[in-house]
Amino acid sequence: MSDLLERLRGRGWRLTAQRRVVAEVLDGDHVHLTADEVHARAVTKLPEISRATVYNTLGELVSLGEVLEVSTDRRAKRYDPNAHRPHHHLVCAQCGAIRDVHPAGDPLSDLPDSERFGFTVSGVEVTYRGVCPHCAAA
Amino acid sequence: MSDLLERLRGRGWRLTAQRRVVAEVLDGDHVHLTADEVHARAVTKLPEISRATVYNTLGELVSLGEVLEVSTDRRAKRYDPNAHRPHHHLVCAQCGAIRDVHPAGDPLSDLPDSERFGFTVSGVEVTYRGVCPHCAAA
């Protein structure tokens, strides 16, 4: 994580306590947190941190490419610190659990020119839907 | 569209003026409308239709499998009347335009068991991102 802080510093970031805390939260073992969850965890470390700051900081991390935004449902964006390895997501339709997955093949190459309608296609997101073992057992 | 109305009737739907109007709007040539856009168009045909009714009706159409929910951004769900032919979506990152696309290959078969983590995988959504010709020219 100090890697991340150093990288950010190198990009001209002012290193404030709030930003440090947000980075720490994302570095924990819980992945795919919502902005609100990030805020909740950040508050336990720095009670006076505001919601706007968390949103701002997450937005900055995303635009710097350090964190990915994931939109697997309409409820809330989730933030995926695993930005440096391309991957897709597998989502439980019942409990919302998310796993990173690495399918074979490249969906981009599956889209022929005739299906691109003149678009400059730059990326693709794949979301698998299913039921996780825990929900299936219940 | 009368097809659709007949199908719905066959499923025990009560055929009200409001539901008829929502179905008509979806049957128009504009695809991928948001709930709000559907409401706006419905109001021109039936001024007293309420927002809740549009939401309810769309939700019912979705659960009946007559319409697909599409979530290409965090702004709003969109409703895709093209539910009977499997397809994916190509979205302009600038203006939000959406096209239906039919890529080759089947992403489901690209996900090996070792990457399923015990999930029962039932579906997959693929969203291509890019810039449409119109925005590229601007």
Add this chain to the structure above:
DNA sequence: TGCTTGACTTAGACAATGTCTATCGTAGGA
């Protein structure tokens, strides 16, 4: 070390989207 400055943070209002509830209306069967 002690200023200065502009970037950062804050609280809270606001906006957009969607959901819920209590009440009223009506489609369709008897």
Add this chain to the structure above:
DNA sequence: TCCTACGATAGACATTGTCTAAGTCAAGCA
């Protein structure tokens, strides 16, 4: 035609995210 359960309605409410104006502070510089 009348009844009744299902559907529609208005509007409050919830959630998520954005914006603004004012205060605060990290980092560079003397």
